[in-house]
Amino acid sequence: MKKxxxxxxxxxxxxxxxxxxxxxxxRITVSISPPSVQANMGDKITYEGTITNDSDNxxxxxxxxxxxxxxxxxxxxxxxxxxxxxxxxxKVDTIPPHGxxxxxxxxxxxxxxxxxxxxxxxxxxxxxxxxxxxxxLNVKRVLRxxxxxxxxxxxxxxxxxxxxxxxxxxxxxxxxx
Amino acid sequence: MKTLYIMQKEIRESILTPKGFLxxxxxxxxLSVLSYLFLTNRELSLLDQGTMLYMIMNFITALGVxxxxxxxxxxxxxxxxxxTLEALFLSPVNRMEIAAGxxxxxxTNWGIIFxxxxxxxxxxxxxxxxxxxxxxxxxxxxxxLSIIFSAFSMGLSxxxxxxxxxxxxxxxxxxxxxxxxxxxAALRRTWFGRIxxxxxxxxxxxxxxxxxxxxxxxxxxxxxxxxxxxVYTLLCIWFLKRSAVKLEM
Numbered sequence: 235m236k237k238x239x240x241x242x243x244x245x246x247x248x249x250x251x252x253x254x255x256x257x258x259x260x261r262i263t264v265s266i267s268p269p270s271v272q273a274n275m276g277d278k279i280t281y282e283g284t285i286t287n288d289s290d291n292x293x294x295x296x297x298x299x300x301x302x303x304x305x306x307x308x309x310x311x312x313x314x315x316x317x318x319x320x321x322x323x324x325k326v327d328t329i330p331p332h333g334x335x336x337x338x339x340x341x342x343x344x345x346x347x348x349x350x351x352x353x354x355x356x357x358x359x360x361x362x363x364x365x366x367x368x369x370x371l372n373v374k375r376v377l378r379x380x381x382x383x384x385x386x387x388x389x390x391x392x393x394x395x396x397x398x399x400x401x402x403x404x405x406x407x408x409x410x411x
Numbered sequence: 412m413k414t415l416y417i418m419q420k421e422i423r424e425s426i427l428t429p430k431g432f433l434x435x436x437x438x439x440x441x442l443s444v445l446s447y448l449f450l451t452n453r454e455l456s457l458l459d460q461g462t463m464l465y466m467i468m469n470f471i472t473a474l475g476v477x478x479x480x481x482x483x484x485x486x487x488x489x490x491x492x493x494x495t496l497e498a499l500f501l502s503p504v505n506r507m508e509i510a511a512g513x514x515x516x517x518x519t520n521w522g523i524i525f526x527x528x529x530x531x532x533x534x535x536x537x538x539x540x541x542x543x544x545x546x547x548x549x550x551x552x553x554x555x556l557s558i559i560f561s562a563f564s565m566g567l568s569x570x571x572x573x574x575x576x577x578x579x580x581x582x583x584x585x586x587x588x589x590x591x592x593x594x595x596a597a598l599r600r601t602w603f604g605r606i607x608x609x610x611x612x613x614x615x616x617x618x619x620x621x622x623x624x625x626x627x628x629x630x631x632x633x634x635x636x637x638x639x640x641x642v643y644t645l646l647c648i649w650f651l652k653r654s655a656v657k658l659e660m
Binding site: 381383384385387388389391392395396398399402403406 | 427428433435439440442443444447450527530531534
């Protein structure tokens, strides 16, 4: 019975933390929001990270960054966020005792697949970095044949310049005759 | 006025000809293929719009510079080889006016390339960041780079008097200037790469485009690089002036 109560308590505690992870040695916790995202290729989304200082002292000079890993079957790899237009790192000068800091990471979804995003906080005074829970991101592929109305320009402009070219050639030929 | 006359003559002979117009048709076809691939190809469309715009801007600049080099190499050496420079010297136009007129024609060519590329820039950069600012910088820096490289190759053409040789040397200089494209990003961050980037006007322009379009940095970040490009412009105009004045049959 005691064992069951203990297991249930642990499960309840884990649920109560709700996407927040704290290491025993750390004075800070970090969470990521939203916990899951369904979007299309080309969409812009914003992840928000909340860093909370749980201690009675201020914490200084934190570095926080977002990471994205592709978990699509057969394509598992960490992603280079430069391609996703995301600012990787934010330097947090100070968080007062029991205060919070909210950071935003806007990004453009440029490839389809399943991903996980998580935010990590590095405090140089602690050996263990603190990471948030993972937020699941599913990006649906969108096939676009004429994005930004590119076709009229891509086909029309060479034809237009060609027409001017033909006109000049015709005019010159007439002049020579 | 005489400069304008020479410029008109050059435009009639080099640009407003069927052969000259083929350049612009080809430019437009290449830009069509490039922009369509950027926007629809699965791998290329992974790039964000700022990066696409930046890459198209680099391509347009390189194309303008390359055409400027060819026009510049032909300016005096081509006239000598065709035996038409003597007649030009006998006309009541001094050598500086001839050089300025020819440079004006090269800039007109750049202006046409810029105009041809505008719809593509708008299509690729639509909805993205810093589109208008990027176009403004492309217009200004592209014009300065056209002056730099065409004035240099015109001066060289006047001194060497051989179109083939001045064209080869100009291409070597162009390849050297385009070295940032061949050097890895890691090497460009070393002191050697940084110096090479700083003293190279082409790299300065490319880095300015990067800074303006991708990093959204203001003019204060660009002053140093723009100043270096301006210094090169003045130096190359001076080189052209000296070469044109010394030119003899």
